[in-house]
Amino acid sequence: MDADIIIIGAGVAGMTAGIYAARAGKSVLIIEGKVAGGQIVESLKVGNWPGEIMISGEDLSKKIYAQVEKLGVKVFYEVVEDILNDKNGDFEYVIKTDETEYRCNALILATGTEPRRLSEKQMAMVGKRPVSYCATCDGALYKNKPVVVVGSGNTAKYEVSYLENIASKVYNIHHDEPIPVDAEAVFVAIGRVPATDYLKGFVDLDTDGYIVAGEDCHTSQPGVFAAGDCRTKSVRQLVTAAADGAVAATEAVRYLG
Numbered sequence: 001m002d003a004d005i006i007i008i009g010a011g012v013a014g015m016t017a018g019i020y021a022a023r024a025g026k027s028v029l030i031i032e033g034k035v036a037g038g039q040i041v042e043s044l045k046v047g048n049w050p051g052e053i054m055i056s057g058e059d060l061s062k063k064i065y066a067q068v069e070k071l072g073v074k075v076f077y078e079v080v081e082d083i084l085n086d087k088n089g090d091f092e093y094v095i096k097t098d099e100t101e102y103r104c105n106a107l108i109l110a111t112g113t114e115p116r117r118l119s120e121k122q123m124a125m126v127g128k129r130p131v132s133y134c135a136t137c138d139g140a141l142y143k144n145k146p147v148v149v150v151g152s153g154n155t156a157k158y159e160v161s162y163l164e165n166i167a168s169k170v171y172n173i174h175h176d177e178p179i180p181v182d183a184e185a186v187f188v189a190i191g192r193v194p195a196t197d198y199l200k201g202f203v204d205l206d207t208d209g210y211i212v213a214g215e216d217c218h219t220s221q222p223g224v225f226a227a228g229d230c231r232t233k234s235v236r237q238l239v240t241a242a243a244d245g246a247v248a249a250t251e252a253v254r255y256l257g
């Protein structure tokens with residue numbers, strides 16, 4: 001499948017980029033590895049999205065997705081594994097997914113962040129017990145059962161208070177502490193890391209793995225732009241992700257001429 005512009009990631013940044021690219025008259029498609037909406041889908045309350053006094057992340061995602069769909073932008077549910085320069089073809093870039101290949105002349109990277117995983121040492125202690133990164137999604141499975149939350153930040157505190165209404169006992173430990181023997185499930189809340197492993201040196205990353213790109217969203221590769229939480233920036237929020245989507249798509253359209 002080919003398009004003028006391909007967007008990787010259907011979070012708020014990627015979907016906003018899709019809206020801007022489609023409205024500018026370019027052929028555009030989005031490749032999404034999990035669920036349209038990205039990380040905000042799991043959030044029950046969003047109170048700082050202009051125009052909505054309070055909305056759930058899921059409902060906000062559905063509204064943006066409806067706009068994307070109405071503009072005719074197709075979302076393909078596949079995981080991007082590699083990107084190559086298309087040296088022999090009519091296109092500049094080849095995007096390899098777990099199912100097929102796509103080609104385009106401009107590319108927007110909008111893959112956001114993902115939960116930080118437990119260390120190998122701690123995973124060995126977890127054994128065969130289920131590991132979840134979202135109490136809201138999976139907490140109900142452990143009604144009246146003992147569970148453990150790993151982490152000490154605000155997200156971990158929220159997960160603990162959420163699970164206290166469901167589980168028989170909620171342990172809360174730091175990331176380097178032993179997992180209690182009787183805990184039947186492990187909820188992990190130890191921060192987030194950029195989802196950029198698939199780039200493998202294709203564009204410059206900083207030491208933490210974020211794509212090096214300024215407010216114009218340009219990366220180290222011509223015709224490749226980064227939008228949202230996956231790029232180097234000081235504020236990672238919905239409005240800044242949306243703003244990046246608009247900028248990245250506008251710059252991609254300008255690049256294509």
Ligand SMILES: Cc1cc2nc3c(=O)[nH]c(=O)nc-3n(C[C@H](O)[C@H](O)[C@H](O)COP(=O)(O)OP(=O)(O)OC[C@H]3O[C@@H](n4cnc5c(N)ncnc54)[C@H](O)[C@@H]3O)c2cc1C
Pocket residue numbers: 008009010011012013014031032033034035036037038039040042043045046047048078079080081110111112113114195198227228229230236237238239241
């Ligand atoms: C619990 C929680 C609550 C929050 N609450 C708020 C709030 O109230 N207000 C606010 O402004 N912000 C909030 N934020 C922050 C906000 O959610 C993010 O800043 C914003 O969603 C980032 O959007 P994004 O599109 O850049 O990335 P993401 O939402 O992370 O989307 C990236 C997408 O790319 C996909 N992807 C990743 N790798 C690949 C791959 N290799 N192939 C294909 N697809 C891939 C992912 O599946 C994902 O759908 C919250 C975040 C969390 C975690």
